[in-house]
Amino acid sequence: xxxxxxxxxxxxxxxxxxxxxxxxxxxxxxxxxxxxxxxxxxxxxxxxxxxxxxxxxxxxxxxxxxxxxxxxxxxxxxxxxxxxxxxxxxxxxxxxxxxxxxxxxxxxxxxxxxxxxxxxxxxxxxxxxxxxxxxxxxxxxxxxxxxxxxxxxxxxxxxxxxxxxxxxxxxxxxxxxxxxxxxxxxxxxxxxxxxxxxxxxxxxxxxxxxxxxxxxxxxxxxxxxxxxxxxxxxxxxxxxxxxxxxxxxxxxxxxxxxxxxxxxxxxxxxxxxxxxxxxxxxxxxxxxxxxxxxxxxxxx
DNA sequence: TGAAGTGCTGCATCCGTTCG
DNA sequence: CGAACGGATGCAGCACTTCA
Numbered sequence: 001x002x003x004x005x006x007x008x009x010x011x012x013x014x015x016x017x018x019x020x021x022x023x024x025x026x027x028x029x030x031x032x033x034x035x036x037x038x039x040x041x042x043x044x045x046x047x048x049x050x051x052x053x054x055x056x057x058x059x060x061x062x063x064x065x066x067x068x069x070x071x072x073x074x075x076x077x078x079x080x081x082x083x084x085x086x087x088x089x090x091x092x093x094x095x096x097x098x099x100x101x102x103x104x105x106x107x108x109x110x111x112x113x114x115x116x117x118x119x120x121x122x123x124x125x126x127x128x129x130x131x132x133x134x135x136x137x138x139x140x141x142x143x144x145x146x147x148x149x150x151x152x153x154x155x156x157x158x159x160x161x162x163x164x165x166x167x168x169x170x171x172x173x174x175x176x177x178x179x180x181x182x183x184x185x186x187x188x189x190x191x192x193x194x195x196x197x198x199x200x201x202x203x204x205x206x207x208x209x210x211x212x213x214x215x216x217x218x219x220x221x222x223x224x225x226x227x228x229x230x231x232x233x234x235x236x237x238x239x240x241x242x243x244x245x246x247x248x249x250x251x252x253x254x255x256x257x258x259x260x261x262x263x264x265x266x267x268x269x270x271x272x273x274x275x276x277x278x279x280x281x282x283x284x285x286x287x288x289x290x291x292x293x294x295x296x297x298x299x300x
Numbered sequence: 301t302g303a304a305g306t307g308c309t310g311c312a313t314c315c316g317t318t319c320g
Numbered sequence: 321c322g323a324a325c326g327g328a329t330g331c332a333g334c335a336c337t338t339c340a
Contacts, residue, residue, distance in 0.1 A: 021327055034309055036328055053316080053327075305338075311331090318325080 008045055011038045013075045015051060016068050019058060088283040095284055096125040100138065101148035103130070103225040104166060104271055105296075108245035112295045120291070124284075130225075131198065139276045146288060147274040160274045161289070163296040166243035168206075168266045169259045171250070173233055178260065185263050189215040194229045194240040195222045206241055209264040233257055243269060271296070 011028065015035075018024045025035035043049055046067075051058035060068070101110075106128060117124055131149055138144040139158055148163075170188060172178055178187060189210050195202050202219040210216055221238065223229045229240035230250045247259035273292055279285035 022325085032327075033311080033329080036326095037308080040328085051327095058327075301340100303338105303340090306336085307334105308336100309332100309334080311333105312329100313331105314329080315327090316325105317327105319323090320321105 008038065008042050009071060009078075010075055011035070012042050012046075012050070012067070013071050015039060015042070016060060016064060016071065019051070019060065021051075021058065088287060090121040090124075090287065092123065093121045093284055094123045096127060097145045097285075097288055098127050098129065098143065099146045099148065100129045100131060100144040101146075102150060102271070103227050104150065104243045104246060104269065105148045105163075107225075107227045107230075108243070108249040109292075109295045111249075112298075113292060116291050116295060121287075139274060142276075145275065145279065145285065146292065148271065148292065149274070150269040150271050157277060158274045159277060159280060160272050161293065163271050163273055163293050164245070165268045165270050166245045167268050168241050168262060169244045169247055170239050170262045171230055171233065171242050171247045171257050171259050172237075172239045173235060174256045174258045176237060176239075176258070178239065179258065183260050183263060185210060185213050185215055188239065188262060188264070189217045191217075191237055191239050192220040193217050194232060194238050195219040196224070196226050196229045196240065196242065197222060198224055200224070205266055206262070206264065209266060213264075230255065230257060241266075 011024070014024045014027050015021070018027060021035045021039060022032045025032045028035065039051065046063070048063040049061055050064045051060055053059075110128070114126065117126060129144070139147055147158075170178075170183075172191075178191060181187065193206075195204065197204060200222055202222050207217065221229075221232060223232060226240075226242040226246050230242060230246065232238070233240060241262060244259060247257065250257050251259075273289060275285065275289065
């Protein structure tokens with residue numbers, strides 16, 4: 001099926017509004033015959049006479065009357081779509097962003113991000129969703145507008161930007177006995193641990209690093225994210241390994257916890273933001289990406 | 301690259317209706 | 321009843337596309 005000429009939609013709108021071929025022709029800077037032929041094409045396309053002779057003028061058919069509002073709305077919408085983009089006005093920007101972010105970002109910088117968004121664009125809504133292990137192309141299908149995560153594949157055509165790197169440190173309550181002497185691998189392994197794993201695994205890179213030194217630790221609690229790990233420390237002798245940015249954020253929030261360097265060779269984490277190319281030049285999305293990145297840089 | 305085809309336009313004109 | 325008005329249509333010109 002051939003795609004209809006959408007100029008006919010605009011002509012139909014003018015014809016229905018004017019109720020006259022001659023008046024519509026004047027409005028569209030056409031001759032009356034040209035307009036008459038346009039009306040003929042509309043009739044052929046729609047399969048309805050649209051305007052029929054009534055005395056000296058024309059009168060709309062029931063089909064034309066039924067189409068009138070819809071045609072008007074379609075023309076208005078197409079005008080909006082084709083209008084040059086107006087400069088971004090953050091004070092009136094009404095838009096929601098779906099952000100899929102790991103808890104390293106939400107925990108360490110989420111509060112600062114929200115404060116900044118509220119101050120600059122109070123009508124913007126942020127909807128955070130947790131990382132999961134689904135391989136759905138959430139950026140491509142538009143479910144997620146911005147992906148904040150440590151290194152992971154997002155698809156070959158996605159845009160990526162490195163925001164910050166973070167080390168894994170040990171965190172324990174402020175007056176934990178681990179702080180009473182030199183922190184060695186053996187002393188770290190001597191306390192019970194909280195393991196952070198989205199998949200619920202009790203062992204990970206720390207266990208591998210300890211095993212290389214012929215050591216092992218006891219994991220007594222498994223939690224799905226770093227924030228939960230830090231909050232669960234409470235007054236226990238448990239230790240949790242978290243990114244140093246999160247440990248610092250917990251202290252800023254007044255949690256009575258203290259971080260220490262883990263005497264183990266652990267990889268640093270690189271946190272990036274990723275987005276679909278369709279948003280590359282979108283002014284509002286560019287603004288969001290800029291403040292997401294700025295907040296990391298200011299906070300480190 | 302030029303010929304042929306296609307689609308759109310304006311001019312001229314016809315036809316039907318209204319109005320004085 | 322004739323002038324004026326408005327829509328429809330035949331025709332020619334023009335621009336653009338397709339194809340050999």
